[in-house]
Amino acid sequence: MPEIPVSRPALVAPLAEDEWPEEVPVLIVGGGPVGMSSAILLGQRGIESMLLERRDFDTRFPRAHLLNVRTMEIFHEMGVADDIYAMEPIDKDWHKVVWYTTIAGPTPQHGLKIGEVPAWGGGKDAEIYATASPRLFANLPQIRLDRQIHKHAMAALPGRVRANQEVIDIVNLPEGGVVATVLDRATNVERKVKAKYLIAADGGRVSADLLGIDREGPKAIHSILSLYVSTELPMWKESSALLCHMIQPWSGGRTSGVLQALGPGHYGNKSPEWLVAGSLRPGEEPTDDPDVLIARARTLLGVPDDHPMTLNAVSLWQYEGVVADKYRVGSSFVAGDAAHRHPPTGGLGLNGGVQDAHNLAWKIAAVLNGQAPDGLLDSYGLERRPVAAYFTAHSLENANRHTPIGRALGLQDGMAEADGWKELEIFTSDTPEGEARRAAVAAAVKDNEADYSQINVEAGFQYAAGAFIADGPTVRPEPVSPTDFVPTTLPGAHVPHVxxxxxxxxxxxxxxxxxxxxxxxxxxxxxxxxxxxxxxxxxxxxxxxxxxxxxxxxxxxxxxxxxxxxxxxxxxxxxxxxxxxxxxxxxxxxxxxxxxxxxxxSGGFELPEDPTQPFLERIRVSAKTLVRR
Ligand SMILES: Cc1cc2nc3c(=O)[nH]c(=O)nc-3n(C[C@H](O)[C@H](O)[C@H](O)COP(=O)(O)OP(=O)(O)OC[C@H]3O[C@@H](n4cnc5c(N)ncnc54)[C@H](O)[C@@H]3O)c2cc1C
Missing domain, CATH: 3.40.30.120 (Glutaredoxin)
Known part of the structure; x- marks a missing residue:
């Protein structure tokens, strides 16, 4: 049976950049990965959509990097997957996550390895990942990924993917349709664009306020300062770890920071670029002074004060755990970070957002092509909102699973830094107490395995209600194992890969x-x-x-x-x-x-019991534990 080509040629006629149609079928707000994926999926179905981005299309910060198998299936359908795989390192030797104090430093407690787990289909996981999908997990920092998606969005919607266009107002019309007010930031001209449907993929910047959407769940749980740097780290012992979590005595047993290899070319200790992210220290004020920021990165890593390092970009962002209370208002829909925001622990943000776009695009195209009534679009939120709540709860719980490692090391909230280093001496000591701590730490590290081998979270979720005919259990009993993926043809589930x-x-x-x-x-x-x-x-x-x-x-x-x-x-x-x-x-x-x-x-779908609620409760519980004291 020959494989069907899934990459599609442009079906939409080009539009001159200065031409503004009075009405477009779909207006997409935001040129992040979710907006651009929506543009490709609609353009490849011949829907003459328009995408408006308030800035240019240069991603300034690496952010997401892990692309799970379901997302890679979608990128394969769009014709983007091969470009992504081609940009990954050839050896793909990045299949583990490690915990250290620092990566280097003057004492035996610096550069100390705390533990490791296999990750992303590495080691024994490779086989189970291969049962879920024909596609492989990919790893490409957003700074490079977004450029690839942008290239394909431009091809799918020629002349309709526009920079410097800020949507400043959205009005849903009572008779259906929507009017957006757009400010051209290059010329300062304001214009109105009418659309049959609008997809707000603005990362949550304006859509919630403009559409009257409430985001349920805790906001601003705590701040993370991420530094995107270029530096050589030959002293880093790990050649195949993509991520290193650092737990240091000053942070009360909680994660102090993360070191992530960004490539390009190599992702092990030969990576030329890195993300060095860290929680703010108690009383620390954020700064934009590059010298202070580089000094901060060196201290976090434990490298010498004069270690060569260039700061490329800085991002101060918040841990949140929020899910939109509505995914549809009139003719407007929210997708991606505009609909759900949670910590990157689990790598589900961009993935979930691209999957939102995939769920919505074929339905909008079907309605616009007269193949289905508008009511089909109500299934979008019914299907995707519980998944977002599930991803959010899981991500926060993942984030919480680091603290028991710190506790097992002997580190506690409020402990003075010097005392913390003494606790680490006990951890490394050749004593019964040292041995007991090492065993407790190993167990706590092992508890994190599901964070990185979570194939059933990524590939096994099943919709509770929507555009399908249920014939069995649709609300999955909790707790669901994150690791045990069982293919099923239950309606609402993903078709099994065979x-x-x-x-x-x-x-x-x-x-x-x-x-x-x-x-x-x-x-x-x-x-x-x-x-x-x-x-x-x-x-x-x-x-x-x-x-x-x-x-x-x-x-x-x-x-x-x-x-x-x-x-x-x-x-x-x-x-x-x-x-x-x-x-x-x-x-x-x-x-x-x-x-x-x-x-x-037909629409008129019913949700027998709202499966989002238990996840929202788990989100609230996890957020309380994550708040730094
Ligand atoms: C440190 C970090 C690591 C992460 N790691 C992962 C990971 O490994 N895997 C994963 O899946 N996710 C990860 N994420 C999350 C991921 O980055 C986001 O989920 C993803 O970028 C969301 O995409 P989006 O298109 O919805 O929104 P965004 O990427 O925020 O894009 C929104 C776009 O809309 C534009 N915009 C805003 N307002 C307007 C307006 N009024 N008019 C026009 N345009 C507008 C913005 O300029 C922006 O370009 C990570 C996030 C962080 C911070």
Missing amino acids: WLKHSAGGTVSAPVSTIDVHARDAFTLFVDPSAAAAWQEAGAAQAWPVKVVVVADEDTDWSAVSSVGRGGAILVRPDSKVAWRVASAPSDATAALTDAFNQIL
Whole structure:
């Protein structure tokens, strides 16, 4: 079975940069990764959208870097994935996370290794990650990633991805549609742009206020000062660690800082660029003096005062744990950081945002193309909001799991720094107490494994309600293991990845993943040969294009996970989510499929119990523990 090309040519006619249509089908506010992904996904469906970014498209700060397998599937669909993989280091030797005090320094307690865990599909995880997706995890700092996405957004929407355009007002019209007021920051000209739909992907800067959206959850939990530096760190012992968490005696057993290799080219100790991030010390005031900031980075790392280092950029940001109370207001939707913000512990922010865009784009295109009523768009928030709350709770809990390591080292809140170094002497000592502390620290480090091997968080979530027909449990019992990924065809879940190795007649063919074989502009029916003709007929009778994939009986890996019997079918949405399944051949396949489409696309979806609430409670509990005293 040949692999279907998923990268699409531009379908939207170019627009001159100084031309402003009176109305566009979709206006996207914000040119971060989520806005630009929305632009690509809509442009590649022929929707003549426009993206407005208040600044230019140069990302100034590295920020996100871990791209999980579900996001890479989306980037593959957009045609962006190969560019991302091509920019990664060839050896990809960055599959662990370590904890140290500093990376170097004058005493045995400096440069002291506290522990390590495998990460991102490294070590034993490689096999389980490979069961979830045909795509590999990727690692590309946003400073380079955003440029790649921007290139593809420009290609998908030529002349419609515009810099220096700040949206300063949004009015949802009672009759439907929306009008945005846009300030051209280069010319100071204000203009109105009308759109049928608006996607606010502004990182939360203005959309919440302009749309009357409340962000539930704790804001400003604590401040982090991140420094993006160029420096050589030959004294750093770890050649294959991407991230190093530093726990130092001054921070009361909590994380003091993070060292992250940024490449390019090498991500181990030969990385030329680094992120050195740290909590503010008690009483420390933020500064923009580069000399003070570089001195701060050197102290955090434990390198000499004259160690050569160039400061490229600075970012002071807050740990938050917030989720929008509404994802839709009138004809406007929030996506990405505009809808949810949480710490990067788990690397779920950008990933979750790109997945929001993917969920929304095919639905907006379907409504604009007359394939579904506007009510289909109500499923966007129903589906994505609980996932955002789940990601937020998990990220905050991940952040909290570092403190027990510090506690096991003997470090406590309010402890004087000198006393803390003495505790670390006990930790390294050849005494029964030292041995007991080392065992306790090892256990506390091990408790962090799920932060970095969280395939079930990244790939295993399932929608609770929305544009699918549930036929089993939709609200997953808690706690869900972050590590144990079990593929399922339960409606609302992601279609399982299985390598199909035979053509319909049973002859061996080049393996293709079920994820790559399903259509992006159509629904896909996975069926077996016994009822293929009836399902082909049923598909052809629908208003929507339906691709029928006949899985050969020899592809037993599929029958092992499909949970449907002979003659049954699994209907998959353009965004890879299972929409409906039927266990055996219905007496009238056409009537059954027509009925399913009517339910899936009609809107009026109901959420039997709000699955967001328990996550919001977990967010509140975690945030209390994270607040620094
Ligand atoms: C240190 C750090 C590490 C991180 N690591 C990870 C990670 O490993 N993995 C991960 O998934 N996430 C990570 N994140 C989170 C990730 O960076 C964000 O989730 C992601 O950038 C959100 O993308 P976005 O497009 O929604 O918003 P943004 O990237 O904030 O983009 C919003 C854009 O909108 C523009 N804008 C704002 N207001 C307006 C307006 N009125 N008009 C027009 N344009 C406007 C802004 O200029 C900006 O360009 C990390 C974050 C930090 C701080």
